[in-house]
Amino acid sequence: MAKTSDKALHTLAARLGHDFDDLGVLKLALTHSSARAVELAEDDNERLEFLGDRVLGLAVAELLTSRFPEAREGELARWFNHLVRAQTCADIAQGWDLGRYLVMSDGEAGSGGRRKMTILANACEAVLGALHCDGGYDVARAIIHRDWTPHLGELEVAAADAKSVLQEWVQGQKRPLPHYEEVGRSGPDHAPEFTAEVQIEGLEPERGKGPSKRAAEQAAALAVLVREGVWDSVEP
Structure with missing residues (x-):
């Protein structure tokens, strides 16, 4: 157009x-x-x-x-x-x-x-x-x-430990374990915002944000689980 x-x-x-x-x-x-x-x-x-x-x-x-x-x-x-x-x-x-x-x-x-x-x-x-x-x-x-x-x-999907769930799913798929990288940090020292990316062989990466590295990694893991339709099959 x-x-x-x-x-x-x-x-x-x-x-x-x-x-x-x-x-x-x-x-x-x-x-x-x-x-x-x-x-x-x-x-x-x-x-x-x-x-x-x-x-x-x-x-x-x-x-x-x-x-x-x-x-x-x-x-x-x-x-x-x-x-x-x-x-x-x-x-x-x-x-x-x-x-x-x-x-x-x-x-x-x-x-x-x-x-x-x-x-x-x-x-x-x-x-x-x-x-x-x-x-x-x-x-x-x-x-x-x-x-x-x-x-x-939809927010109940964010209740559990997404990194653990993702690791178990990846192992079940016979893939290498997820790799997390910090790809960004913004905000003042007293209130930082981290951006993490999770990389999994054979899958598109996803990014997540949070007030700590762990929170950002959890958010990235959750994004993969929701995208792949995995979360519906596990108990939060």
Whole structure:
């Protein structure tokens, strides 16, 4: 799709529940990098994705702390990772029907780009960035709380020791044990946020975030278990 019409943008805006003053920022949020590569667009949605990721993180943190005032930090960190992970964002994007509005190259579209989890998840975050730019944080937060709240029912999957469950599953698959790497750290010394990546031979890696290295590794392990459909088969 070389262009997204104003009519289509208004349809999407209505689905989101926000009347954009600047439809251009919404259109940019829907522009995949492949479109810029083949000169269908002058810019892409990567900067808005960066912004939307931060907006989503703050809004989800607020949602969790308000809904679960008795939860401990470790629980909140695991639940947070589940709600902001790529699969959840892609699910939200599918609910918004973002795939049909994406601007991308014919090659990317032909390879199933409109259904790819990573592309949908990134576009979801970019749309959140666009909402923040056009309407402010309160607008973006309201939409996040509305559309992410139904996923709170999934949080029981984050209760058990995900690393132990993942190790047992990997051994059952006759694969080498998972390997964890710290790939990022941000925030002040008194309140750091770690990012860990779990790597398993023959599988796509996953990342998780948490206030400690262990919490980040647990979150990454949980992301693999949920993605692979393993968690449903074990008792939390």
